Amino acid sequence: MEFTKGHGTGNDFLILSDPDGYLTLTPERVAALCDRRRGVGADGVLRVVRAAEDPDGAGQAGEAEWFMDYRNADGSLAEMCGNGVRVFVRYLVDTGLAVPTRGLVPVATRAGVVRARLDGDDIAVEMRHPRLYDTGVATLGGLTLPGTAVDVGNPHLVCALPAGLDLATLDLTRPPGVDPALFPAGVNVEFTSPGEPVDGTDRHVLMRVYERGSAETLSCGTGACAVAAVALRDAGRRVGVVAVDVPGGRLTVTLDPHACWLAGPALLVATGTLL
Numbered sequence: 001m002e003f004t005k006g007h008g009t010g011n012d013f014l015i016l017s018d019p020d021g022y023l024t025l026t027p028e029r030v031a032a033l034c035d036r037r038r039g040v041g042a043d044g045v046l047r048v049v050r051a052a053e054d055p056d057g058a059g060q061a062g063e064a065e066w067f068m069d070y071r072n073a074d075g076s077l078a079e080m081c082g083n084g085v086r087v088f089v090r091y092l093v094d095t096g097l098a099v100p101t102r103g104l105v106p107v108a109t110r111a112g113v114v115r116a117r118l119d120g121d122d123i124a125v126e127m128r129h130p131r132l133y134d135t136g137v138a139t140l141g142g143l144t145l146p147g148t149a150v151d152v153g154n155p156h157l158v159c160a161l162p163a164g165l166d167l168a169t170l171d172l173t174r175p176p177g178v179d180p181a182l183f184p185a186g187v188n189v190e191f192t193s194p195g196e197p198v199d200g201t202d203r204h205v206l207m208r209v210y211e212r213g214s215a216e217t218l219s220c221g222t223g224a225c226a227v228a229a230v231a232l233r234d235a236g237r238r239v240g241v242v243a244v245d246v247p248g249g250r251l252t253v254t255l256d257p258h259a260c261w262l263a264g265p266a267l268l269v270a271t272g273t274l275l
């Protein structure tokens with residue numbers, strides 16, 4: 001079977017084309033493919049299937065031809081992946097599977113239909129509006145960090161570091177502790193520090209993330225949306241443009257009362273054959 005490798009700000013994906021939905025992807029198979037020593041290596045798998053041919057996508061087939069079947073590196077399913085959608089759309093357009101209509105490409109996901117717009121190397125996607133719904137804490141080493149629970153289609157806990165604690169010093173080789181009663185299905189945990197002002201933006205945030213099902217990654221698009229919403233809330237705002245710097249580069253999140261746009265580079269880098 002052929003595969004394509006792509007990434008968005010270093011959040012990397014193995015893309016498998018399965019238009020008619022014949023492929024059975026077990027969690028074990030996904031984990032083996034994503035293994036960085038024994039497999040191809042990736043933070044997750046994007047299976048490209050016609051929405052009508054997948055039970056999770058069929059209800060959206062009237063709005064989007066293609067369904068993003070996203071799996072984390074450990075084989076678990078996730079509802080949404082912001083960088084994944086952007087790379088998915090790059091694949092659809094580059095392979096001719098989709099042609100933008102009025103500049104937009106719709107994609108069905110487990111969190112509903114989202115729409116993406118192409119702009120050179122960048123792809124922007126209109127995500128679900130982040131919903132800040134609770135408070136929680138993450139524990140890491142000896143630290144207990146208060147945070148905000150945010151729903152972006154998938155769950156997040158955004159924790160601002162206290163002044164003086166350097167983001168780079170966090171040990172994210174192990175999962176942060178969280179309250180399982182607040183996050184029964186697990187959670188992606190973002191750690192943030194304020195960044196220097198960036199022209200054309202209202203806020204600048206530095207972020208590292210420990211992703212549910214994939215461990216620390218170089219970037220997380222839904223995480224950036226969650227972080228942007230919390231940064232604006234903390235500034236007493238509901239709308240604005242936020243630059244979110246992740247270890248893999250920069251994402252820009254634009255929030256208005258009705259929409260949340262996530263923008264950044266999305267690139268395909270290789271194709272190959274699975275043996």
Ligand SMILES: N[C@@H](CCC[C@H](N)C(=O)O)C(=O)O
Nearest residue numbers: 078081082083154220221222
């Ligand atoms: N990296 C993704 C998020 C992928 C899913 C996440 N690990 C989860 O389980 O919710 C992004 O760019 O949003």
